Amino acid sequence: MGRIRTIKPGFWTHEDLSELPPETHMLAAALLNYADDEGYFNANPKLVKAACCPLREDSVSVQESLTRLAAIGFIRLGTGSDGKRYGHIPTFQRHQRVNRPRPSEIATREIAWDGAPGDSCPPLTEDSVNDHGTITDDSMGEGKGMEGKGTTSAPSGAGEEAKRSGPNRAAYPEEFEQAWSLYPKRDGGNPKAKALKAWRARRKAGIPAEDLQAGVGRYARYVRARSKEGTPYVMQTATFFGPDEHWRESWSADPPPDDRKRQHPTGGWGDHTLVDFSAREGQG
Template identity: 30%
Template sequence: MARIRTIKPEICTSSQFVECSPNARLLFVLMLCFFDDGGNHPANCKRLKMEVFPADDFSMAQMASLMAELIGQGLVVEYGHEGEVYWHITGFARHQKVDRPNPKFPPFDAGSARPRRSPAEPSPPEGKGGEGTGAEPMGQGRERAPAAPPFPTQGFRDVPSRSGGVPGDARQQEHERIMAANAAACRSFCGEGA
């Protein structure tokens, strides 16, 4: 069920928010009404489209691309819980006051954020794996790798704004390449062809 939420005027000058396309900004504002009292929602483009844009002609590929923009700007993060994938609005608790919270979905935990590999990035090489039980204790050659930061914050703050970028600028081209790869990953995740 949709909830009444508060939109602060400061959102209009947020660097993360203004870097998004107008449709992504509209999606973000409307998502607030349909995400639960913890700022969480199942990562399902079709469901979100039916909630937020029921009378509009957005395709699943367009929805996936809009979500990729929001994720790319750090406004939304994807996380997993018991094999299911959810979205979390990163500043939800800071900006929304919920008197009697009644969350419907598992809470976001920073350790459960799902880093995603870009479709342009090659798959890791396949190997035969090692022999053994896999039960070697920590500290004997099986150190845990540090957790990856939530996808995809690396590099986005260095990209020039839409209005400030110079056509042909290498950083702008890299930004467009990354955004296209993110959109393809979201389309793939949501079941749409790339």
């Protein structure tokens, strides 16, 4: 039975979801209606199709779409002790406010989630799925649904924190994790998978990890000295590690001499000292 849910506008511009086939992106939205009030659902492809897209003949199968959504962390899939396949949207309860929610029957079952053989996992907590590189309340506008106020999120490089704390953590080298943790936060998307791809390209080219990390440190001080952390003026990490080699720049935390002449009366520095990278992302 379908349920009324809330979807933020940013759901449709989310980078990781938008890289998937249109049918898969649409299914991600439909799963919000299909899932129960705690974000769990029966992942039998035939049942999913009957509930989510009964009249469509899509070029991408429901099974393939579910697999793709699990790969980016939007959902997780597992097998119950009854042999049936189940799914869960990890960030569902954080971003949906359901009026008079019904307890999930699936949540009480023993489920071995894919990627953790033999492990019966409880629902993910807010801490286990929170990540500064996902769709967050900062990167997507507020929304209201008929079942209550709420927001809908899809993890960017989605579910990255869940990946860090789970069995896939090895996918991210420790030296990269150190740089990632130091990198200034930004308002907007910041896909971790793309950042890792750019990092590996630089490492393959012979760039020492220490040089890349040092560049992150300089850039972080530069951004914070201008009070721009958490704004669109911070470039995506993938762009920073990209072929333009922004990590090589000096990124002096001191205002340039010309900017001192244009100091504001309050003692602050003008926004002209930084470029809005939100319009340039994707070029690296």
